[in-house]
Amino acid sequence: MTIRNRLTWLFLGVVAVLLGSVLAVVFVLQFTASQREFRQRLRERAQVTSYIYLEKDEMRASAFRDFEKKYLQSLSNEILQVYDASGRVRFVAEDERVRLSDEVLARIVLSREVYFKLGMRQAIGIFYQDNQGDYIIVAAAENVYGKRRLQSLATIMGVIFVVSLLVIYAMGRGFAGRALAPIADLNDQVDRITAQDLHRRVDEGNLRTSERDDLTRLARTFNRLLERLETSFEGQRNFVRDASHELRTPLTASIGELQVLLARERTPEAYREGAASVLIELQQLKSLINSLLDLAQAGGNVALTEDVRLDELLWEVREAVTPALRSRVQIDLGELPADPAALEIKGHRALLARALGNLVDNALKYSPAEQRVTISLRCQGHACRIRVADTGLGISPEELPHIFQPFFRAGNVRGVIGHGVGLPLARRIAELHGGTLALRSELGRGTVAELLLEHTGEGRG
Numbered sequence: 001m002t003i004r005n006r007l008t009w010l011f012l013g014v015v016a017v018l019l020g021s022v023l024a025v026v027f028v029l030q031f032t033a034s035q036r037e038f039r040q041r042l043r044e045r046a047q048v049t050s051y052i053y054l055e056k057d058e059m060r061a062s063a064f065r066d067f068e069k070k071y072l073q074s075l076s077n078e079i080l081q082v083y084d085a086s087g088r089v090r091f092v093a094e095d096e097r098v099r100l101s102d103e104v105l106a107r108i109v110l111s112r113e114v115y116f117k118l119g120m121r122q123a124i125g126i127f128y129q130d131n132q133g134d135y136i137i138v139a140a141a142e143n144v145y146g147k148r149r150l151q152s153l154a155t156i157m158g159v160i161f162v163v164s165l166l167v168i169y170a171m172g173r174g175f176a177g178r179a180l181a182p183i184a185d186l187n188d189q190v191d192r193i194t195a196q197d198l199h200r201r202v203d204e205g206n207l208r209t210s211e212r213d214d215l216t217r218l219a220r221t222f223n224r225l226l227e228r229l230e231t232s233f234e235g236q237r238n239f240v241r242d243a244s245h246e247l248r249t250p251l252t253a254s255i256g257e258l259q260v261l262l263a264r265e266r267t268p269e270a271y272r273e274g275a276a277s278v279l280i281e282l283q284q285l286k287s288l289i290n291s292l293l294d295l296a297q298a299g300g301n302v303a304l305t306e307d308v309r310l311d312e313l314l315w316e317v318r319e320a321v322t323p324a325l326r327s328r329v330q331i332d333l334g335e336l337p338a339d340p341a342a343l344e345i346k347g348h349r350a351l352l353a354r355a356l357g358n359l360v361d362n363a364l365k366y367s368p369a370e371q372r373v374t375i376s377l378r379c380q381g382h383a384c385r386i387r388v389a390d391t392g393l394g395i396s397p398e399e400l401p402h403i404f405q406p407f408f409r410a411g412n413v414r415g416v417i418g419h420g421v422g423l424p425l426a427r428r429i430a431e432l433h434g435g436t437l438a439l440r441s442e443l444g445r446g447t448v449a450e451l452l453l454e455h456t457g458e459g460r461g
Contacts, residue, residue, distance in 0.1 A: 004180055008172040015168050016161075023157045030153055034146040035122075039115060041075070042124040046139040049080050050128045075141035077121055083136040090135070100125075100138065108136050182215045190222060198230040250285040254278045304347045304433060310384050310453070311336065311343050314375050317356045325364050332376040342379050345455045347433045355429040355437075358422035359388040359449045366413055366447070367392030384455050391446035400441055426451075 082090045087105055108114045108125035115124050123140035189202045202219045261274040311333055318329045337343065356375075363373040367390040376387045395403060399410045404427050407420040423439075430437040430451055441447040 003183075004173065004176045007176040007180075008169065011172040011176070012165060012169050015172075016165055019161060019164055023161060027150075027153060027157060031150055034143070034150060038122060038141075038143045038146055039124065042122065042139045042141065043113075043126070045075070045078075045080065045141075046124055046126045046137045049082065049139065050126065050130075050135070050137045076144040078141040079118070079121065079123075079138070081138040083138070085134045105136055108138075109134075186215065186219055186222070193226065195233070198226060198233055201226060247285065247289075250281040254281045254285075257281070306347060306349050307344050308347050308349050308352060309340070309343050310345065310377055310379075310386065310455075313349070313352060313356065314377060314386070317353055317360055318375070320353070320357055321360060321364070328364060328367075328372050329360060330372050330374050332374055334376065334378055337379050342455055343377075343384065345384070345433065345453050347453075348429075351429045352433065355426040355451070356386065356388070358426045359451070362422055363388050363390035363392065363447070363449070365416055366390065379455065382454055384453050386451040386453070388449045388451075389446065394443040394445050394447055395439070395441040396443045400439065403439060 081100075083100070083105060084090050087102060089099075104114070104116060104125065109127050112127045113124065115122070117123065118140045121140040121142045123138060126137045126139075128135045128137050186202060193200050201223045257274050257278050261271060266274075314331050314333075318326060318331060321329055360373060360375065367373060371391050374387070374389045376389070378385045378387075393410075393413060395410050402408045403410070404424050405420075406424045409420045423437075426449075427437040430453070433453055435451060435453040438450050438452075439447060440450070
């Protein structure tokens with residue numbers, strides 16, 4: 001079912017319930033008023049009967065009938081009866097004799113005034129005390145006029161109900177179509193946007209809605225989504241282009257080196273030199289592929305279920321450094337928290353080790369051979385901060401905003417072997433763990449990488 005039909009039927013149902021309730025209340029009120037009015041007429045008829053018949057020394061039935069026809073409005077199927085104290089009928093109007101049970105008569109005497117049903121008639125019984133004795137006056141009649149009036153009212157209400165629903169249905173469809181027209185317009189615009197033209201945006205001005213309208217907000221949300229998709233698609237295209245270039249370079253070098261070796265006979269030393277060159281290129285290729293795989297894994301759904309002690313992780317990262325460079329890595333733990341749980345975070349140990357390893361490798365790679373690299377750990381509150389500082393080449397202010405783009409490399413480090421994947425990978429791993437990675441750098445004075453992570457313990461630094 002379309003939204004238009006759903007809204008129409010929902011609106012029609014609500015109106016039908018409300019309209020039906022109102023009409024039902026009106027009918028009940030009219031029915032109650034008709035009953036009350038008829039009972040009042042019966043009471044007056046009974047009172048007139050008691051006055052004329054009893055107070056006038058028992059007027060004859062024929063004389064009373066003449067009086068009734070002359071001065072009183074007759075009721076349909078009317079019965080007027082007078083009972084004495086012994087329950088004997090003393091007077092019957094219209095010569096219709098209806099015998100009431102002793103139980104009903106006793107109830108009238110006890111309650112003084114009782115309304116009850118007498119077949120199709122409504123009846124009232126009144127207990128009347130006279131100087132001649134106690135009497136019970138009974139007046140009964142059929143409310144034919146009231147029934148006809150209620151039937152006519154029910155028919156009119158039924159017609160009004162049906163006609164109103166038809167009119168409301170037509171109006172509801174019209175209003176629903178008009179209200180949903182901007183959504184249809186929005187849907188048409190979005191449907192025309194494909195993967196090849198993500199630069200297009202939904203025209204908010206054509207929606208014919210106010211600035212605060214929900215549809216305008218929806219259009220803006222679509223536009224923000226399209227911006228994110230365009231950025232993501234552009235990033236993927238750039239990633240594939242740069243990755244293809246980086247993968248092609250070592251493969252091309254390796255193939256060229258092998259072609260040169262196979263072009264003619266060479267000495268064993270030349271073959272060994274060529275094989276060593278190919279091995280270096282393949283090792284770079286392996287390192288690049290591993291980095292790309294880690295980058296893809298860090299962007300996927302990784303279970304962060306391990307309890308990782310950050311101080312232990314720093315020592316593991318240091319031990320993973322090449323023995324020749326390990327002595328240059330200095331760890332500064334400062335004043336550790338009294339509670340070891342303050343050093344723990346929930347995460348993926350291997351990915352965190354890779355992120356810190358990339359930061360340490362960059363610091364060693366872009367620092368002079370005699371300079372040390374410092375890894376410091378500080379925990380305060382519910383956060384732990386890891387800094388990797390070096391005094392190496394540094395990064396210029398113009399290039400600093402681009403360092404987290406995959407395969408980007410600063411101009412002053414192009415001569416150093418690398419792929420430009422380490423920092424983007426480290427940042428993605430940090431974000432995967434709910435943390436942040438920031439860099440501060442001065443050209444020629446070094447770089448500080450700061451990794452901020454939330455820990456899971458309850459301790460305090």
